[in-house]
Amino acid sequence: MAELDTSSGGGHKKGPGVKKSKKLSTRVDLTPMVDLGFLLITFFIFTTTLSQPTTMKLLMPKDDVQDKDLTKIKESGSLIILMGKADQVYYYEGLDPTKLQSSTYTQIRDEILKKKQNTPVDDLFITIKPDKDATYKNVVNILDEMTINDIKRYAIDNPNDVEYHLVQLTEQAHGIK
Amino acid sequence: MARARIKRKGTSIDMTAMCDVAFLLLSFFILTAQFKPAEAVPISIPSSVASKAASLNTDAFVVSVDHDGKAYIELSDPGIRAKVLNKFEQLKGIQLSADLTKKFNNTSLIPVPYASLQQYLELTPEEVKKTPLPGIPLDTTGGELRDWVTAALQAYDNNTNDIHFIIKGDDEAKYPNISNVLTAFKKNDVYKYQLLTTPEGVPPGTELYKKNMQGIKQED
Numbered sequence: 001m002a003e004l005d006t007s008s009g010g011g012h013k014k015g016p017g018v019k020k021s022k023k024l025s026t027r028v029d030l031t032p033m034v035d036l037g038f039l040l041i042t043f044f045i046f047t048t049t050l051s052q053p054t055t056m057k058l059l060m061p062k063d064d065v066q067d068k069d070l071t072k073i074k075e076s077g078s079l080i081i082l083m084g085k086a087d088q089v090y091y092y093e094g095l096d097p098t099k100l101q102s103s104t105y106t107q108i109r110d111e112i113l114k115k116k117q118n119t120p121v122d123d124l125f126i127t128i129k130p131d132k133d134a135t136y137k138n139v140v141n142i143l144d145e146m147t148i149n150d151i152k153r154y155a156i157d158n159p160n161d162v163e164y165h166l167v168q169l170t171e172q173a174h175g176i177k
Numbered sequence: 178m179a180r181a182r183i184k185r186k187g188t189s190i191d192m193t194a195m196c197d198v199a200f201l202l203l204s205f206f207i208l209t210a211q212f213k214p215a216e217a218v219p220i221s222i223p224s225s226v227a228s229k230a231a232s233l234n235t236d237a238f239v240v241s242v243d244h245d246g247k248a249y250i251e252l253s254d255p256g257i258r259a260k261v262l263n264k265f266e267q268l269k270g271i272q273l274s275a276d277l278t279k280k281f282n283n284t285s286l287i288p289v290p291y292a293s294l295q296q297y298l299e300l301t302p303e304e305v306k307k308t309p310l311p312g313i314p315l316d317t318t319g320g321e322l323r324d325w326v327t328a329a330l331q332a333y334d335n336n337t338n339d340i341h342f343i344i345k346g347d348d349e350a351k352y353p354n355i356s357n358v359l360t361a362f363k364k365n366d367v368y369k370y371q372l373l374t375t376p377e378g379v380p381p382g383t384e385l386y387k388k389n390m391q392g393i394k395q396e397d
């Protein structure tokens with residue numbers, strides 16, 4: 001297909017006593033070079049358009065408004081999600097932390113959906129409480145769950161002493177480091 | 178005798194032209210490709226289903242938190258850096274020398290507390306690679322980061338439409354560090370942030386998936 005004609009042309013003069021050289025036709029097939037060229041082009045086309053950074057928006061409420069908001073949460077509609085170390089998730093409904101149940105990031109979605117189906121939309125409020133060993137990735141995952149399950153009202157807060165203590169006890173009981 | 182045999186002529190197409198076009202295109206793309214600046218601090222960001230393309234027109238004040246919980250500030254262009262440094266110096270009442278200021282405007286990263294900034298700027302790039310970077314001090318009231326954010330806000334006349342605050346956290350960074358970064362922002366009355374995340378596919382069958390299928394625009 002692609003070819004270059006590199007055969008020695010008929011430019012040589014026949015000198016005396018020189019044998020006539022055989023004209024060897026050396027045709028170089030350049031198909032692989034063109035293939036590589038196109039491969040490199042497609043590589044650069046794809047990589048130059050992929051450098052846009054993508055972000056997730058986060059809106060936080062003002063700190064001074066939080067106390068007023070807390071009184072508006074109905075006990076029946078409240079779900080508290082606690083996050084501990086080593087990707088552990090715990091949750092409980094209402095106000096009683098002793099009813100803590102443990103879960104994983106895959107199962108928590110079912111729990112959230114169950115809670116959502118059982119409560120009227122205006123009453124549902126999920127509080128996310130990562131403790132000091134929870135990682136950023138855990139928080140982003142839970143925030144994702146909020147978006148995936150279309151939860152309209154949720155807040156991020158710090159666990160109080162009772163909750164933290166219970167989480168510690170559960171972790172010790174299960175031997176999680 | 179019927180002439181059954183038709184003379185077949187070989188058809189060889191001269192591909193020189195196509196080869197030329199291919200190489201022209203290749204050179205164009207090679208020259209217009211911009212390399213990502215080498216990251217001084219390796220951070221692996223989490224993925225999120227709520228990820229959308231960030232607008233590139235506004236200036237970005239990026240706070241990076243690495244997996245040990247150290248915070249660094251990355252300012253996207255030299256224009257911002259000069260303004261922010263200026264305001265920060267006014268705030269703290271300290272002044273950097275002219276050539277160090279110039280060097281500051283050329284580095285994109287602020288990885289040390291203000292007290293060591295001068296020393297850091299005097300290092301050569303090879304020395305920078307070897308020194309451990311302590312990060313900007315953070316604490317539960319925001320730490321030095323709070324002052325940098327104040328300086329950035331003043332540099333933009335408190336107009337949060339012109340500057341976006343982005344948090345680039347590592348997957349394994351512990352939440353209290355992120356919480357301190359958020360406190361630093363909250364003390365400056367900044368409540369809208371963007372978390373740098375890689376896009377993730379929406380799990381099928383969930384509410385969000387159904388919403389997307391119906392083409393309902395997501396509320397921000």
